[in-house]
Amino acid sequence: MSDAIGIVGGGIVGVALARALTARGDQVTVFEKEGRLAQHQTGHNSGVVHAGLYYTPGSLKASLCAAGRALLRDFCAERSLPYREVGKLVVAVDESELPALAEIERRSIANGVPDLVRIDDGAGLREIEPHVAGVAAVHSPHTAAVDYASITEAMAQDVRAAGGGIRLGHEVTRLRTENGRVRVVTPVSDDVFDRVIVCAGLQSDIVARLVGADPSPKILPFRGEYWEMAPGRTDLVKGMIYPVPDPRFPFLGVHFTRGVYDNVHVGPNAVPALAREGYDWLRISPKDTWESLRWPGALPLAKKHWRMGVDEISGSLIKPLYFQKARRFVPELRMSDLTHKSAAGVRAQAWGRGGELLDDFAVDQVGAVTLLRNAPSPAATSSMAIADYVIAHHLTD
Numbered sequence: 001m002s003d004a005i006g007i008v009g010g011g012i013v014g015v016a017l018a019r020a021l022t023a024r025g026d027q028v029t030v031f032e033k034e035g036r037l038a039q040h041q042t043g044h045n046s047g048v049v050h051a052g053l054y055y056t057p058g059s060l061k062a063s064l065c066a067a068g069r070a071l072l073r074d075f076c077a078e079r080s081l082p083y084r085e086v087g088k089l090v091v092a093v094d095e096s097e098l099p100a101l102a103e104i105e106r107r108s109i110a111n112g113v114p115d116l117v118r119i120d121d122g123a124g125l126r127e128i129e130p131h132v133a134g135v136a137a138v139h140s141p142h143t144a145a146v147d148y149a150s151i152t153e154a155m156a157q158d159v160r161a162a163g164g165g166i167r168l169g170h171e172v173t174r175l176r177t178e179n180g181r182v183r184v185v186t187p188v189s190d191d192v193f194d195r196v197i198v199c200a201g202l203q204s205d206i207v208a209r210l211v212g213a214d215p216s217p218k219i220l221p222f223r224g225e226y227w228e229m230a231p232g233r234t235d236l237v238k239g240m241i242y243p244v245p246d247p248r249f250p251f252l253g254v255h256f257t258r259g260v261y262d263n264v265h266v267g268p269n270a271v272p273a274l275a276r277e278g279y280d281w282l283r284i285s286p287k288d289t290w291e292s293l294r295w296p297g298a299l300p301l302a303k304k305h306w307r308m309g310v311d312e313i314s315g316s317l318i319k320p321l322y323f324q325k326a327r328r329f330v331p332e333l334r335m336s337d338l339t340h341k342s343a344a345g346v347r348a349q350a351w352g353r354g355g356e357l358l359d360d361f362a363v364d365q366v367g368a369v370t371l372l373r374n375a376p377s378p379a380a381t382s383s384m385a386i387a388d389y390v391i392a393h394h395l396t397d
């Protein structure tokens with residue numbers, strides 16, 4: 001018998017779940033608080049289909065990224081959506097970065113990244129990216145660029161065609177378990193479902209609290225800002241150029257990314273956002289900021305990483321500092337090549353009570369409510385595989 005399932009959140013993960021559930025015959029309703037789908041992380045990200053270079057082997061991130069990449073590639077082909085395999089070069093600028101590069105190579109091999117190549121000299125690097133500087137790199141030729149908002153819309157068409165409902169402008173304000181079923185209340189609706197799945201991104205801890213779930217992990221919002229490269233200078237970058245990441249914070253470090261529409265952006269950085277949906281320094285929510293500050297993990301986090309924080313905030317406020325970081329990789333870059341800041345994104349990154357970063361995807365169950373508590377990058381890449389995983393592990397009785 002089919003179930004009536006409510007989904008909170010119209011980002012790519014919620015809509016991918018709705019698509020997979022309607023395909024197996026469930027009656028699905030998606031609740032999205034905004035007037036359009038994909039208005040938060042899904043529509044404000046780097047647009048990269050990751051090939052799985054960084055993730056701890058054996059983690060959900062590693063397995064669902066690999067599976068999700070293949071599903072997404074096939075979906076884009078089926079629906080004639082743009083999918084460009086521009087490739088990614090992870091560059092060690094000097095010898096001090098070689099051990100960390102070796103670790104990325106080890107993880108990539110363990111994760112089955114397809115056709116990965118190690119390059120050990122500057123000339124080899126420049127065969128792939130003619131303007132790059134560095135001593136060694138790994139190249140992932142199948143890393144791709146897409147438009148996640150369009151993909152989400154295409155998935156939503158399938159949901160509607162299969163009889164599913166997508167309710168925009170419906171903010172879920174109450175969730176209550178009643179006789180094993182779940183009541184979902186918004187200011188304009190009141191419904192009861194057999195099961196509810198929450199994929200609320202930046203609000204996922206707030207919605208989790210509505211059903212009495214543990215407040216930890218908490219979402220501390222970190223904004224990622226991008227600079228756009230002057231159209232006449234984008235030939236400095238053929239595909240994607242990434243630094244060797246710190247495995248503890250793989251999202252840090254200036255990247256060059258050729259997007260699906262051929263623009264090249266530089267970024268994102270990672271600065272604390274002063275509101276959950278704080279897309280610039282002027283968007284401040286005293287409530288969100290106060291909640292972040294009084295989280296027990298905030299102080300240990302600040303003590304441990306204050307240097308990194310100061311560095312990122314300085315780069316956000318002072319363009320020459322950001323530019324200097326970018327120019328390490330592309331020495332021909334000029335300050336005037338970074339023309340303006342483009343739309344930023346805010347990461348829903350979950351942190352524990354002790355200030356520790358929750359690295360892997362995390363799903364909790366409270367009665368008939370399934371809570372996606374941590375779905376940071378590469379969750380857009382992995383979205384269709386996350387949907388299959390949640391159905392297999394949480395919705396199959």
Ligand SMILES: Cc1cc2nc3c(=O)[nH]c(=O)nc-3n(C[C@H](O)[C@H](O)[C@H](O)COP(=O)(O)OP(=O)(O)OC[C@H]3O[C@@H](n4cnc5c(N)ncnc54)[C@H](O)[C@@H]3O)c2cc1C
Binds near residue numbers: 348
């Ligand atoms: C700067 C940046 C760069 C990134 N780059 C990449 C990348 O290149 N590749 C990649 O794979 N991933 C990337 N990511 C991560 C990726 O964007 C996210 O992991 C993914 O979009 C998560 O999707 P989601 O559906 O869980 O969340 P979201 O897209 O944030 O969607 C959650 C939705 O829930 C809605 N919502 C919240 N509360 C309620 C409520 N009470 N009632 C109703 N609706 C509600 C919100 O309005 C929102 O639309 C990046 C993220 C950022 C921020």
